[in-house]
Each structure stands twice: as structure tokens, then as C-alpha cells.
Amino acid sequence: MTSASPLPPELNPPLRTLLGPGPSTVHPRVYQSMMAPILGHLDPDFLKIMDETKDLLRAAFRTQNEHTIAVSGTGSAGMEACVANLIEPGDRAVVCINGYFGERIAEMASRYGAEVVRVEAEWGSIIEPEAVEAALKAGRTKIVAIVHAETSTGILQPLSDIVRLVHAHDALLVLDSVTSLAGCELAVDDWDIDATYSATQKCLSAPPGLAPVTLGPRASAALAARETKVRSWYLDMTLLDNYWGGKRAYHHTAPISMVYALREALRLAMEEGLEARIARHRRNGEALWAGLQAMGLALHAPESYRLPVLTTVRIPEGIDDLKVRRALLYQHSIEIGGGLGPLAGKVWRIGLMGHSSLAENVLAVLQALEQQLAAQGFRLEKGSGVAAADRVLGS
Numbered sequence: 441m442t443s444a445s446p447l448p449p450e451l452n453p454p455l456r457t458l459l460g461p462g463p464s465t466v467h468p469r470v471y472q473s474m475m476a477p478i479l480g481h482l483d484p485d486f487l488k489i490m491d492e493t494k495d496l497l498r499a500a501f502r503t504q505n506e507h508t509i510a511v512s513g514t515g516s517a518g519m520e521a522c523v524a525n526l527i528e529p530g531d532r533a534v535v536c537i538n539g540y541f542g543e544r545i546a547e548m549a550s551r552y553g554a555e556v557v558r559v560e561a562e563w564g565s566i567i568e569p570e571a572v573e574a575a576l577k578a579g580r581t582k583i584v585a586i587v588h589a590e591t592s593t594g595i596l597q598p599l600s601d602i603v604r605l606v607h608a609h610d611a612l613l614v615l616d617s618v619t620s621l622a623g624c625e626l627a628v629d630d631w632d633i634d635a636t637y638s639a640t641q642k643c644l645s646a647p648p649g650l651a652p653v654t655l656g657p658r659a660s661a662a663l664a665a666r667e668t669k670v671r672s673w674y675l676d677m678t679l680l681d682n683y684w685g686g687k688r689a690y691h692h693t694a695p696i697s698m699v700y701a702l703r704e705a706l707r708l709a710m711e712e713g714l715e716a717r718i719a720r721h722r723r724n725g726e727a728l729w730a731g732l733q734a735m736g737l738a739l740h741a742p743e744s745y746r747l748p749v750l751t752t753v754r755i756p757e758g759i760d761d762l763k764v765r766r767a768l769l770y771q772h773s774i775e776i777g778g779g780l781g782p783l784a785g786k787v788w789r790i791g792l793m794g795h796s797s798l799a800e801n802v803l804a805v806l807q808a809l810e811q812q813l814a815a816q817g818f819r820l821e822k823g824s825g826v827a828a829a830d831r832v833l834g835s
């Protein structure tokens with residue numbers, strides 16, 4: 441900055457209601473935790489905080505897995521950690537792709553030298569077990585990767601049949617639980633998930649910056665049996681475990697304040713209780729669906745596989761996508777998401793994740809949408825959306 445150009449003003453971002461695909465609204469107690477003093481990353485008091493965070497993470501994932509840590513980076517860093525550690529060049533990776541994030545896993549797996557086999561389905565459909573089985577039968581497979589809650593389509597993927605098939609073929613199931621952890625039913629041990637990664641900024645409602653990862657016994661054994669070094673030094677789970685686990689060897693400086701934030705976010709989730717938290721996400725999701733449908737809007741995901749924490753709603757004919765989203769942001773201070781890939785311009789994505797999943801937010805976004813749709817000439821019965829949502833919330 442030259443002496444001639446003035447300093448930018450003091451930081452003063454507006455207060456938004458975050459109802460997009462993430463980040464979600466950060467809970468005040470999580471903000472508060474981030475103001476705590478920074479400790480050294482090898483300070484025994486910080487190591488204790490890390491241990492507590494690991495225990496809380498195990499509780500949230502519902503696992504006893506020893507290898508349970510928070511990788512420095514966002515959800516994609518967790519994705520890359522799983523891919524980098526479980527793939528050796530030449531390994532066959534079956535990647536299920538029915539949305540944006542399956543595609544990202546395939547891209548990462550190919551960069552780590554995997555032979556990628558794509559199992560594809562429409563954006564808005566689930567992956568069928570038969571399709572996975574056919575791919576497994578066609579060759580010796582190291583991993584099968586699948587997204588639990590596809591934030592790009594609003595689909596919640598059923599897993600039990602697929603997990604059984606994967607293990608029957610001696611492969612590892614890698615699950616993207618970025619949007620499902622602490623918002624949807626997820627039980628890593630009961631469901632026999634070999635590896636999964638998540639993120640702090642979706643249903644945990646902490647800022648983006650850490651990626652919880654857990655590896656089960658089969659994945660840990662595969663890691664120990666590698667013939668080649670993990671190609672990513674930064675994401676090498678064995679090196680990371682030496683820091684998060686017994687040896688406490690320096691690897692990289694942990695993002696201290698983010699660990700505080702994750703710990704507090706997990707404390708909040710456990711205080712509420714996972715079951716109650718999942719029920720809250722479901723109730724608010726159902727209220728939103730009822731409201732949108734009462735306004736005459738169509739939901740993109742079929743009800744049986746609809747994701748409560750992220751709803752894809754079709755943009756009606758003749759409505760200007762960007763104009764509505766801009767008005768929501770600037771007039772109502774509400775953020776919702778636009779469509780990705782083949783759904784760009786076709787759907788809006790409304791997230792009700794973590795501390796964003798509140799009855800008042802459901803009513804506020806319905807009210808704001810009604811106003812903006814009416815302003816563009818969309819015919820609807822005034823107050824119908826809010827009334828329908830209210831009935832679900834009150835029942």
C-alpha cells in the first residue's frame with residue numbers, strides 16, 4: 441500500500457442470516473471461544489484441549505476409532521486426506537457421482553494415481569446398490585467413495601446395502617459426511633464406515649477451517665500396509681496422528697483458535713443431544729418443505745431421499761434467479777445458494793444447518809421469498825408459505 445492510498449476502513453461485515461449450502465451461522469458461544477488466548481501448539485494445556493476435542497469428535501461420529509482427528513483445512517482437505525492416505529498409484533477407486541462433490545472426489549483420486557471407475561446417477565437421484573455391485577464385480581477395488589448428504593442436489597444417500605457390498609468385495613467405504621455430521625443420522629461404527637471426513641462450517645456451525653476425519657480398523661490397516669509413501673506430506677495421517685496422538689511430535693502448527701471453536705461447537709451439539717439435534721433439523725426442514733410447496737413451488741429431491749438440512753427448490757418459470765438471491769441478500773440480509781453444474785439457474789439451495797436451523801429462519805426465508813416472487817409477478821396466496829410452515833412447527 442503506497443502512502444497515497446488511504447487505509448481501508450475498519451472491518452465491519454454485515455450480519456447475515458446464512459441459509460445457503462455453508463457456511464452456516466456461527467453460534468455465539470463458538471465466537472466467544474475463539475477469543476480465548478492462543479496457547480503454544482505443544483503446551484500441555486493445549487494438548488489436553490486436543491484430546492477433549494478428539495473425544496467429542498468420536499461421540500459426534502459415533503465411533504471408537506483411534507484415528508479420529510481434525511485436519512487443518514476445510515472439508516475438501518478432509519476429502520483429500522482420505523483419498524491421499526488410502527490410494528496408492530494404480531489402485532482401483534469406484535467413485536459414486538450424483539452431484540458436484542462426487543465429481544470432486546473422482547478428480548482427487550485421479551490426481552493421486554487411482555484408476556477411477558465412475559458410478560453415475562442423475563443429479564437429484566440416489567446411487568443404486570446394483571450399480572455399485574456391478575462396478576465392484578468388474579475388478580479388484582481398493583475404495584468405494586460416496587457422498588452421504590449431497591449439498592449440490594439435496595439428496596440423502598441410503599448406505600446400508602452399499603456398505604455391505606463394499607465389504608463383501610473386500611474394499612473400503614469412504615464416506616463424505618461434510619453436510620450430514622451433527623445434522624443427520626450418522627453412526628460410523630454401527631454402519632461400519634471405514635473412513636469419513638466432514639467440515640466445521642455446515643451442521644456444526646463453527647467457522648470453516650477444520651475437517652474432522654476418522655479412520656476405522658480396516659482403513660488403518662490399509663494405511664499401515666502401504667508400499668509407497670503418502671504423496672501429500674501435509675495430509676499424511678500417520679504424521680498427523682503422531683501429533684494428535686501419543687508422540688506429540690511437531691508436524692505443523694495447529695490452528696489453535698479453530699480447535700477451540702470446534703471443541704465448543706461439539707460441546708453445544710452434545711449438550712443438545714445428537715438425537716434431539718437431528719430431530720430439530722428434520723422438523724425445521726419439513727416446515728420449510730411445507731411452506732415452499734404451499735407457495736406453489738416444486739422441490740427437486742424426491743421426498744423419500746430428501747435431505748432435511750439442505751433443500752433444493754425449483755426456480756419457477758420466468759423468475760430471475762440472481763435478482764431474487766440479490767434481493768434476499770441486500771434487502772433481507774438472508775443468503776441462500778444458487779444451483780451448481782446442471783442445476784445452475786434451475787434450483788435454489790436453502791440450508792438449515794446447525795445454528796441456522798431455527799424456526800424463525802424458516803419463517804423469515806419463506807416470507808422473504810414470497811415478497812420477492814410476488815414482486816416478479818409470481819402468483820401465490822399471500823401468507824400461504826408461512827402458515828403451512830407454522831402448522832408443521834406447531835404440531
Ligand SMILES: *Cc1c(COP(=O)(O)O)cnc(C)c1O
Binds near residue numbers: 519
Ligand atoms: C461443502 C462440502 C464439501 C467441501 O467442503 P469445503 O469446506 O468447501 O472444502 C464437500 N462435500 C460436501 C458434501 C459439501 O457439502
